[in-house]
Amino acid sequence: MKADKFSNDRKLLIEKLDQDSLGDDSWRQQEVWIRIGTQYLHGWTFTSHLNSDNTSGTLVEEVNTFKVALDQPDSKNSNQTNIFQISVSASKIPKEIEVLIPELCNQIEKKVGIVYNEVPITLLYSALIRYSSNAGMDVIELTHILCDDKKNYSHKEFFSSISMKDTRFFRDQAFYSDLRETVLPDIYLKNINQKKIAIWVAACASGEEVYSLAIELIKFFPPSEKWIIHIFATDLSTEVVRFAEKGTYLKSDVISQVDSETFNQFFSVGETHASIKSDISKLCAFSSLNLCEDWPQIGSFDIILIRNVLYYFRELRQREIMHKIKPMLHENTAYVCLGLGEKMVDADFVSIKPNSCIFHLI
Numbered sequence: 001m002k003a004d005k006f007s008n009d010r011k012l013l014i015e016k017l018d019q020d021s022l023g024d025d026s027w028r029q030q031e032v033w034i035r036i037g038t039q040y041l042h043g044w045t046f047t048s049h050l051n052s053d054n055t056s057g058t059l060v061e062e063v064n065t066f067k068v069a070l071d072q073p074d075s076k077n078s079n080q081t082n083i084f085q086i087s088v089s090a091s092k093i094p095k096e097i098e099v100l101i102p103e104l105c106n107q108i109e110k111k112v113g114i115v116y117n118e119v120p121i122t123l124l125y126s127a128l129i130r131y132s133s134n135a136g137m138d139v140i141e142l143t144h145i146l147c148d149d150k151k152n153y154s155h156k157e158f159f160s161s162i163s164m165k166d167t168r169f170f171r172d173q174a175f176y177s178d179l180r181e182t183v184l185p186d187i188y189l190k191n192i193n194q195k196k197i198a199i200w201v202a203a204c205a206s207g208e209e210v211y212s213l214a215i216e217l218i219k220f221f222p223p224s225e226k227w228i229i230h231i232f233a234t235d236l237s238t239e240v241v242r243f244a245e246k247g248t249y250l251k252s253d254v255i256s257q258v259d260s261e262t263f264n265q266f267f268s269v270g271e272t273h274a275s276i277k278s279d280i281s282k283l284c285a286f287s288s289l290n291l292c293e294d295w296p297q298i299g300s301f302d303i304i305l306i307r308n309v310l311y312y313f314r315e316l317r318q319r320e321i322m323h324k325i326k327p328m329l330h331e332n333t334a335y336v337c338l339g340l341g342e343k344m345v346d347a348d349f350v351s352i353k354p355n356s357c358i359f360h361l362i
Contacts (some may be wrong), residue, residue: 010145093125096140103147111152111159112236113292114312120163131158157239167205169257172340175307178358183335184220187302190332196228200301200328202291203309204233207244208257213305214280215266223279232298234289245286248275250267291321302330308339315345322346326361334361 048144087261113178118190128146135155146152152159187197197217204210221227235241251274254267267274289295291309304325310318321322322345323338336349338357349359 009130025181031107065320079174093122094140097125097128097143100143100147103301104143107147107149107152109158109314110149111156111292112290113314113317115151115314127158131155157237159236167208169208169254171209171355175340175357176212176216176339178352178356179216179337182352183303183358184217187333188221188341191302195226196230197303198230198299198301198330199232199303199305200298201231201233202289202304202306204235204241204244204286206240206249207233207247207286208249209305209307210244210284210286211247211266211276211280214276217283218266218280229283231284232301233284233286234287234298235286236290238288241286247281248273292317295324298328300328300330302333303335304329305337307337308342310338310345311342317344322349330359335359 027183031357094163104124128139128143132142135142142158146155191197199213199217201210201213210231214229214231217229217231221229233241233244235244251269251272255263258267263274264267266277268277268278269275287298289298291306306321306325310321313321322336326346326348329336335352336344336359338344338359340357342357344351344359348361350362352358352360
């Protein structure tokens, strides 16, 4: 199966399929971010599931097209975007793996809290294929090990690798407006004597949110006022943390996400990439941390960001995490920031205003 042509927009409609028996209703479209090594690729997945009584597994046919922004130095349009097409031919998921998927989902939830039961089997199988290839292991052998609670501790990077999510600079402008207009002025007044502010970003992913926050703090607390700013950023994956710590991103991505003044002031620019300047990166410390395990003593904070992560968990797990967060907050400030649309499950936290994703411990 292959696609002859792809449109260059968000819909990416497949105009022709060799297998004419597949109608439009057979296809499912999903916007995705995937990781290959340390590179994050943004694109769309078109998947068709074909089940047949005479097969021993699930027959899967996929066409994946990932949009990768690359600078074109010789082009008048430096933000030109290329479309790279990756076609995966029909393959059958081995029955030995298919029967293990429910237990694998149980292990994923047990290890990292993510409720994975609703994820299409094809995406989970793709993750197994990628990881087994990198590890030099047979995929069936790997799946058996991952399902064994006594053996899978040595493959914790697999469990962390499936938690990738969309992240970008200054995501959710309403959040940053509430931060500037309400939260930071309050902390300024309450901490004016010690001139310190400490923040924990509990699911930092590839770092864009961490550096966006650092830029906001530098603008609000200018160096001339000599405030001590500390941002501690953690994520489940050690590989993702290393990537975030470098603070280097595709220049075209950064240009599309920040205004020109911010870009010129806070980024060092190369031919194809842009890096966070040292006066911003020095405010940030990174470490790996699993929210579903015991937490080390990492300090106390004025603000804790745990955005766009709790919805992966069951409500009981969410309540456990919020309970652990409470003693880590400074008594006078004590702000917690969730993702847009995420529900606060702890009644001890109240929203700073209607529809805000920032909450204050009462």
